[in-house]
Amino acid sequence: AQSVSQHNHHVILSEAASLELGCNYSYGGTVNLFWYVQYPGQHLQLLLKYFSGDPLVKGIKGFEAEFIKSKFSFNLRKPSVQWSDTAEYFCAVNLNAGGTSYGKLTFGQGTILTVHP
Amino acid sequence: KAGVTQTPRYLIKTRGQQVTLSCSPISGHRSVSWYQQTPGQGLQFLFEYFSETQRNKGNFPGRFSGRQFSNSRSEMNVSTLELGDSALYLCASSEEIAKNIQYFGAGTRLSVL
Numbered sequence: 154a155q156s157v158s159q160h161n162h163h164v165i166l167s168e169a170a171s172l173e174l175g176c177n178y179s180y181g182g183t184v185n186l187f188w189y190v191q192y193p194g195q196h197l198q199l200l201l202k203y204f205s206g207d208p209l210v211k212g213i214k215g216f217e218a219e220f221i222k223s224k225f226s227f228n229l230r231k232p233s234v235q236w237s238d239t240a241e242y243f244c245a246v247n248l249n250a251g252g253t254s255y256g257k258l259t260f261g262q263g264t265i266l267t268v269h270p
Numbered sequence: 271k272a273g274v275t276q277t278p279r280y281l282i283k284t285r286g287q288q289v290t291l292s293c294s295p296i297s298g299h300r301s302v303s304w305y306q307q308t309p310g311q312g313l314q315f316l317f318e319y320f321s322e323t324q325r326n327k328g329n330f331p332g333r334f335s336g337r338q339f340s341n342s343r344s345e346m347n348v349s350t351l352e353l354g355d356s357a358l359y360l361c362a363s364s365e366e367i368a369k370n371i372q373y374f375g376a377g378t379r380l381s382v383l
Contacts, residue, residue, distance in 0.1 A: 185369070197360065197374040204369045243313065256303040256364055257326040258372060260313035 155180045157246050159261035166234055167269050174229040174264050176244030183249040186227040187258070188218055192240045200242070203227065204249070214238070236270045271297050274363050274375035282381045288349040291378045295342050295363030301325075302344040303372060304336060307358040316359075319344055320366065348380075356382045 160175035178184065188200040201212025208220040218229045227244060244261040275294040283289050295302050303326075304316040315328040319338035336346040342363075348355055358379050362372035 187371075189374075196376040197362075199371055199373070202369075202371060245313075255326055256301045256318035256320070256362070256370070256372060257315050257328070258303070258305075258313075258362075259315065260305075262312045 155184075155246060155248070155259045157244055157259050157261040159242075159244055159264050161264050162262065163265045163267070165267045165269070168236055169233050170268075172229070172231040172234045172238075172266070174242055174244075174266070176227045176229065176261055178225050178227070178244075178246045178259075180225075180246065180248070184246050185249050186218075186220060187245040187247075188212065188216070188227075188229050189243045189245060189260075190240045191243065191263075197243070200229070234266070234268050236268050239266060239268045241265050274361055274373055276359075276361050276375040276378050278378060279376065280379045280381075282383060283351050284383050285351055285353060287351050288347060289351060289380060290345055290347045291359055291361075291380075293344045293346075293361030293363075293375060295344070295361075296373055298365065299363035299373075300342050300366050301364045301370070302338055302342065303362045303364075304344070304346050305360040305362065306330075307360055307377070308356075313360070316346065351382045353382050356380060 157178045186203040189197045203210050203220045211217045242264045245258040277292045301320045303318040307313045318326040322338045333349045338344045358377045360377045362374045364370040364372045
């Protein structure tokens with residue numbers, strides 16, 4: 154069965170610090186990878202996605218992620234965080250079967266990011 | 271386009287009752303997935319519907335069921351509610367394309383007393 158593991162439950166940073174959130178998945182087939190963010194009181198929003206091609210993907214608000222196939226990892230990065238980045242971040246995976254993705258996302262446990270001004 | 275709409279936003283029920291939650295997908299989206307979010311278990315997949323057919327199912331008991339209508343709107347039902355069913359239930363919709371992205375609604379907060 155697919156599983157997704159996020160390394161940190163809670164990360165606390167000061168503004169302007171760099172961020173890296175780890176995500177590893179276990180599945181041997183072809184997968185699609187996502188990072189979603191949930192700001193306080195808001196719904197889940199897509200930060201970035203990887204389907205194929207360049208393993209370094211850029212998302213909204215200055216976030217990027219790198220897919221390393223050999224390590225089954227898809228880590229999220231941001232060079233300089235802001236107070237407004239305080240939120241919960243979820244890594245997610247779904248199966249890419251025969252070129253068609255199915256609507257079953259497997260999520261990691263989530264990482265709460267707190268950024269102090 | 272309007273986003274994914276879930277109703278109601280909040281529900282309070284007692285043990286043993288049943289509940290129905292509704293989800294209207296983004297216009298043109300034919301796939302609807304449901305997830306349960308709790309502090310202890312995180313986000314867990316319940317089921318997915320496409321063209322009125324259940325295409326995928328997660329590891330939940332049979333008390334959890336769903337359906338999809340011809341206009342792609344979906345409902346999920348939980349019968350014989352238990353305290354542990356208290357959660358945020360999220361609906362997501364997506365287009366049926368090779369590189370689809372799921373867009374989430376705000377969720378229905380269910381409290382079981």
